[in-house]
Amino acid sequence: MKALLKRTVRHHLALIGLIILIPMFFCAVFAPLIAPNDPVEPDIKNILSAPSLSHPFGTDTLGRDVFSRVLYGTRISLLVGFVSVGIAILIGLILGAISGYFGGIVDEIIMRFVDLMMCFPTFFLILAVIAVLEPSIWNIMIVIGLTSWMGTARLVRAEILGIKGKEYVMAAKAQGFGSLRIIFRHVLPNAVTPVYVVATLGIGGAILTESALSFLGIGVQPPTPSWGNILTQAKDNIEVAWWLSVYPGLAIFLTVMGYNLLGEGLRDIFDPRRKGLGA
Numbered sequence: 001m002k003a004l005l006k007r008t009v010r011h012h013l014a015l016i017g018l019i020i021l022i023p024m025f026f027c028a029v030f031a032p033l034i035a036p037n038d039p040v041e042p043d044i045k046n047i048l049s050a051p052s053l054s055h056p057f058g059t060d061t062l063g064r065d066v067f068s069r070v071l072y073g074t075r076i077s078l079l080v081g082f083v084s085v086g087i088a089i090l091i092g093l094i095l096g097a098i099s100g101y102f103g104g105i106v107d108e109i110i111m112r113f114v115d116l117m118m119c120f121p122t123f124f125l126i127l128a129v130i131a132v133l134e135p136s137i138w139n140i141m142i143v144i145g146l147t148s149w150m151g152t153a154r155l156v157r158a159e160i161l162g163i164k165g166k167e168y169v170m171a172a173k174a175q176g177f178g179s180l181r182i183i184f185r186h187v188l189p190n191a192v193t194p195v196y197v198v199a200t201l202g203i204g205g206a207i208l209t210e211s212a213l214s215f216l217g218i219g220v221q222p223p224t225p226s227w228g229n230i231l232t233q234a235k236d237n238i239e240v241a242w243w244l245s246v247y248p249g250l251a252i253f254l255t256v257m258g259y260n261l262l263g264e265g266l267r268d269i270f271d272p273r274r275k276g277l278g279a
Contacts, residue, residue: 007269014265020258028074037065039072040223048241058243060233069225070247076226077255080141080210081203087145089199092152093192097183099153100160111157114150122147126209127218135218144206152198159191197267204259211252227252 043063057066099110213219214228227248234244
């Protein structure tokens with residue numbers, strides 16, 4: 001782990017990603033201490049106030065401090081990203097490992113199911129499910145996770161197909177170890193390296209999806225602050241309150257870019273054949 005961290009810091013893209021993301025984590029963890037105002041408390045005396053010393057990012061249509069709402073929105077976005085990707089990675093690891101290790105009819109059934117799931121546009125599938133369920137942050141995380149595991153399953157399957165013929169796997173079989181023990185103790189630990197890259201890139205995608213759903217009004221519901229529902233107010237006041245779109249939009253852009261840069265950096269670090277390791 002120490003060697004991985006050192007290589008990550010030495011890689012230019014990964015380092016830039018970390019520089020962007022570390023303050024985001026800091027803001028998410030310490031939002032109650034940093035936020036100068038209550039993010040959900042209206043103030044009718046300061047409706048649509050421009051950025052100032054008392055309100056660095058201005059106020060919204062209810063007089064709430066946008067800076068405080070963006071800070072608390074960081075918590076929502078990172079929570080959605082980590083939980084939804086965690087669900088997707090868990091499902092993808094299990095199904096990909098079973099498919100790659102057992103092969104045959106099991107592999108055919110799982111891979112055809114993956115192909116079927118990939119036929120549906122993910123975002124529209126999420127829209128359809130969310131439209132049936134009650135809009136909430138937990139439903140969003142679960143639905144994003146349940147519709148985003150297919151790429152991980154394919155990747156893990158491909159890795160295990162190349163690993164299951166190795167000598168240490170053959171030795172484990174010769175000693176009479178059960179299939180589950182071989183998969184989870186000998187095969188999967190050597191196949192998860194590319195999954196780190198997929199997970200990192202997936203967090204950025206999950207944040208974008210949550211923001212889009214909240215913008216459409218079927219994601220995180222007001223008064224809970226979310227970058228997406230702040231932008232919902234912005235579209236109706238774009239000509240008189242530019243700050244409502246600039247600051248949450250910038251937060252989304254920087255966070256997603258940070259995860260993408262970190263993911264690209266990890267891809268180079270884990271694959272020595274790729275260029276860009278940096279000095």
